[in-house]
Amino acid sequence: MNPPSLCPIGVGWPARALLALLISLLSIPFSPAASAAEFDYRLAPRRIADGVYVLIGRTEDFSLANGGNIVNTGFVVGTQGVVAIDTGSSRRYGEQMRAAIARITPLPVVLVINTHHHPDHFLGNQAFAADTLAALPETIRAIEAEGPGFLDNMYRLNGDWMRATEVVVPRRALAAGRINAGGRELELIALGGHTVADLVVLDHASGTLFTADLVFNGRAPTTPHADITQWLQALDRLEQISFRQLVPGHGEVAADTAPIADTRRYLRWLAQTIRDGAEQGLDMTEMLALPVPATHAELAEVASEYRRSITHLYPAAERAALGVPR
Amino acid sequence: MRFAWLTACAVLIFGVLPPAAAERAAPASDPLGSPRWGDMQREFFRDARVVFDDRVKVSAPVTAEDALNVPVAVDATALSGVEEVLVFADFNPIVKALSFVPGRARASLGFRLKLQQSTPVRAAARTADGLWHVGGTWVNTTGGGCTLPSTGASSPEWDLRLNEVTARRWPRVDGGTRLRLQVTHPMDTGLAAGIPVFHIDELRITADDGSMLMTIHPAEPVAENPLFTIDIPPGVIGEAALKVAGRDNNGNPIRAEVAP
Numbered sequence A: 001m002n003p004p005s006l007c008p009i010g011v012g013w014p015a016r017a018l019l020a021l022l023i024s025l026l027s028i029p030f031s032p033a034a035s036a037a038e039f040d041y042r043l044a045p046r047r048i049a050d051g052v053y054v055l056i057g058r059t060e061d062f063s064l065a066n067g068g069n070i071v072n073t074g075f076v077v078g079t080q081g082v083v084a085i086d087t088g089s090s091r092r093y094g095e096q097m098r099a100a101i102a103r104i105t106p107l108p109v110v111l112v113i114n115t116h117h118h119p120d121h122f123l124g125n126q127a128f129a130a131d132t133l134a135a136l137p138e139t140i141r142a143i144e145a146e147g148p149g150f151l152d153n154m155y156r157l158n159g160d161w162m163r164a165t166e167v168v169v170p171r172r173a174l175a176a177g178r179i180n181a182g183g184r185e186l187e188l189i190a191l192g193g194h195t196v197a198d199l200v201v202l203d204h205a206s207g208t209l210f211t212a213d214l215v216f217n218g219r220a221p222t223t224p225h226a227d228i229t230q231w232l233q234a235l236d237r238l239e240q241i242s243f244r245q246l247v248p249g250h251g252e253v254a255a256d257t258a259p260i261a262d263t264r265r266y267l268r269w270l271a272q273t274i275r276d277g278a279e280q281g282l283d284m285t286e287m288l289a290l291p292v293p294a295t296h297a298e299l300a301e302v303a304s305e306y307r308r309s310i311t312h313l314y315p316a317a318e319r320a321a322l323g324v325p326r
Numbered sequence B: 001m002r003f004a005w006l007t008a009c010a011v012l013i014f015g016v017l018p019p020a021a022a023e024r025a026a027p028a029s030d031p032l033g034s035p036r037w038g039d040m041q042r043e044f045f046r047d048a049r050v051v052f053d054d055r056v057k058v059s060a061p062v063t064a065e066d067a068l069n070v071p072v073a074v075d076a077t078a079l080s081g082v083e084e085v086l087v088f089a090d091f092n093p094i095v096k097a098l099s100f101v102p103g104r105a106r107a108s109l110g111f112r113l114k115l116q117q118s119t120p121v122r123a124a125a126r127t128a129d130g131l132w133h134v135g136g137t138w139v140n141t142t143g144g145g146c147t148l149p150s151t152g153a154s155s156p157e158w159d160l161r162l163n164e165v166t167a168r169r170w171p172r173v174d175g176g177t178r179l180r181l182q183v184t185h186p187m188d189t190g191l192a193a194g195i196p197v198f199h200i201d202e203l204r205i206t207a208d209d210g211s212m213l214m215t216i217h218p219a220e221p222v223a224e225n226p227l228f229t230i231d232i233p234p235g236v237i238g239e240a241a242l243k244v245a246g247r248d249n250n251g252n253p254i255r256a257e258v259a260p
């Protein structure tokens, strides 16, 4: 979701080294209190269908309190193995997810899918065997390019929850289509719009649709790499798919298309607001000061996500309004 | 550019007390409680008279999502007879952000800054009596994460489109005119080894009759491809084109006309 990413301070390893030094300096007075036991995400897989489990994160922003557990992950257990869908925000998350899987089944994890390149979806990769890590080719490239920047910022936002977390780039390229993994029939649907590539996974046996961050439920969508036009097209596609339950990237599991409609409604309003503002010549500070209408007020984090989205998306709308050649 | 600010980071982190740690050093009179206010006063105002004045408004996000493009709007229109406005950020590696002379435009300006860490962003407006009126706001750049701007990706176009101006005018409900203009320029800070300072020095916007509407002197912290929002009161310009002229510190000229 929010790829915190690249502050100027977060560039490559020298910055990380600097940050680590700074964190270690700052944490000296506190370190005795920070025992390992405190960094427990208390991941409790919820069984939502036969062999289908989800780990629902909080609908918050990254923080020292939640350690980045603001994301939904899941796994499906087949006859021969387990397919994991996203790996969470840190090495610790990945390890604890893996342990949670092991508490449910002795079967090996045979495939680990990173649905897209946002850090809360792949920074747990370290906990899984390297040859099981897989993603769409564009996602692989994006993790390679932007992963280090994300990592720096995740350390900053989530603190010691991130300890020893490193970027592990998936090497198995996935393509759209039906696959059999671990004895489970999965449909991979390659879409985009939230990021350059967003992989949706449909488990045929249970009718479970893992939508990745194309769908947010009860939480304002995040847009740092969004192409809203493409995203809206992806939502149209998702609405055509018949499913029994939908697992959004963030927020509660749903049994109907309501979260798809909610996500669309918010994105349409956001795009329209941005277009109108740029066409009226509003300054970005004036855009930031606009209130979010009551119709979206029920979405968690909406006021802050709206302002972030203005930062992400308004410059392109301004250029279009000024007639800057692309 | 990124690396320039990385260097700046290191300087800042190790060279300056963090704001919270040194509040005791702030003069009681600074409403923003910045330990750097004394330095700011010495650097910019020396013997001039300075007052903190709520009529000088600085709008900026409390938390900057993108530290390389922090939107700031300065509004000193509640004062009359503003002759010059100076914008600076206490904790930036290069403190001075820009200055402008409002001329016949309103004493307000929108733009974007590169900020390295949490800092006051202040505007000082000098009125005809020589008094500086200072307003400002804190901008937090460490809490919300920064986004990934396509900074590097656009670099080839700096050569091809350097100092190209794109602009548009909007009629305002009060009968005045809003002008937004963007200049293609990297605005390099010169803080990184091997990347010399390269920024727009001066931007003059004049009416058809040659009268000065606004002169802007951007400094290094102004974000790349600077975009300015300028408001012109009713009755000052007609339907004729506005003229934009200026140069960067390497002497490359900027020249454009903005039709209604």
Ligand SMILES: [Zn+2]
Binding pocket: A001, A002, A116, A118, A194, A213, A249
């Ligand atoms: Zn995401």
